[in-house]
Amino acid sequence: MGESARVLVVDDDPEVLELLRESLTGHGYEVATATDGAAARAALEGSTPDAVLLDIGLPGEDGLTLARQLRERLDIGIIMVTGAGETVDRIVGLEVGADDYVTKPFDPRELRARLKSVLRRYRRASPPAGSEQSQTRGRIPFGRCTLDLEGRRLFDADGAEVPLTAMEFALLKVLAERPNRPLSRDQILNLTQNRDWDPMDRSIDIRIARLRRKIEADPGKPEVLRTVRGYGYMFAPR
Numbered sequence: 001m002g003e004s005a006r007v008l009v010v011d012d013d014p015e016v017l018e019l020l021r022e023s024l025t026g027h028g029y030e031v032a033t034a035t036d037g038a039a040a041r042a043a044l045e046g047s048t049p050d051a052v053l054l055d056i057g058l059p060g061e062d063g064l065t066l067a068r069q070l071r072e073r074l075d076i077g078i079i080m081v082t083g084a085g086e087t088v089d090r091i092v093g094l095e096v097g098a099d100d101y102v103t104k105p106f107d108p109r110e111l112r113a114r115l116k117s118v119l120r121r122y123r124r125a126s127p128p129a130g131s132e133q134s135q136t137r138g139r140i141p142f143g144r145c146t147l148d149l150e151g152r153r154l155f156d157a158d159g160a161e162v163p164l165t166a167m168e169f170a171l172l173k174v175l176a177e178r179p180n181r182p183l184s185r186d187q188i189l190n191l192t193q194n195r196d197w198d199p200m201d202r203s204i205d206i207r208i209a210r211l212r213r214k215i216e217a218d219p220g221k222p223e224v225l226r227t228v229r230g231y232g233y234m235f236a237p238r
Contacts, residue, residue, distance in 0.1 A: 005119050006030045006047065010040045010063070011055040011081065014022065016104070018116060023108040024115075044074075050119055051077030053111075054098075056213030064092055071206050077118035081106070087190035090113035097203045121193040140176045141237065143215035143224040147172050154214065162214050167192070171207055175225070175235035184232040208233055 007029050009020045017033045024031045032042040032049065036058055039074040044047075052070060056063040067078055080094075080101040094101070099118045101233040102111050138149045145162055146155045152169050165170075175183065183191075185204045212219040226234045 004028060005051065006032070006041065007051050007053060007115065008032045008034065008043055008049040009053045010034045010066070011035075011053075011057070012036060012059050014056075016055070016081075019108065020111075023112065027112060037066045040066060044070075048074060049076060050122070051079065051115060052230040053081055053115070055081045057083060064096055067098050068096040071157055071203065075122065075165035075207075077115070079111075079114060079118060079164065095202045096204045099203070111233065113143050135234075142172065142176070142235075143238075144217055145177060145215045149173060149176070164214075168207060168211055170202075174212065175233070179235050179237050182228040182231055182234045188232060204233075 007024055008145055009024075010033075011020070011030060012035045014035075017035070021031050021033060032043050033041050037060065040054075041054075054070075058066070063080060067080065068107045070076070070078060078098045080098045082101055082103050099121070100114050102114060122159075132158055140147045140149065142154070144157050147153075148155065152164075153167075154164045154172070156162050171175050171188065174188060174191045188204055208225055209219075212222050212225050216222045216224055224236055224238070226236050228234050
């Protein structure tokens with residue numbers, strides 16, 4: 001049965017690209033490929049994939065730099081592909097917001113299982129229209145913006161819509177439903193993606209920083225999305 005998901009594979013090794021293309025297309029995935037960072041960005045301009053398989057050791061701009069840029073812009077699954085023994089690179093990959101990693105040489109079945117797991121997390125954060133979660137109603141002030149829970153949209157003070165990804169909405173919704181209540185990173189990930197927090201996982205911190213730039217009057221001195229030191233974050237309505 002097909003997985004009905006789009007995957008961008010970024011690797012400079014033609015044999016690895018062909019292996020992954022055959023393995024994934026044979027299981028119903030739509031696959032695009034790129035051999036470096038420039039080609040990857042060009043592919044992303046055409047359409048946004050559901051996940052990226054990203055080699056760390058790319059020529060020129062490395063995969064870690066590209067992963068950081070992707071996480072700042074998009075809420076998509078990112079799986080780093082590393083060479084054997086590159087422990088430090090794997091840790092840094094998780095710190096910049098990657099969801100998982102696999103080590104070369106890899107078993108295609110294991111890679112597909114990890115990809116399926118990552119895709120499942122992101123789909124949980126974006127419930128289908130008509131579901132109980134999507135029907136939650138209400139408008140909640142968030143700093144200089146207003147969150148429309150029913151429409152899953154964010155508006156600035158002038159009424160203009162502020163771009164909001166599915167994962168950003170899920171994070172704001174979880175915080176909005178628990179005002180003035182500190183939430184740990186583990187709680188946030190369980191509530192938004194149904195998974196536990198890994199100490200190397202910086203995805204929540206990256207999304208909070210991105211949301212602060214959208215809603216805080218001064219992102220450097222957040223008053224709405226507050227940091228609870230040594231614990232997590234809290235929504236403090238004015």
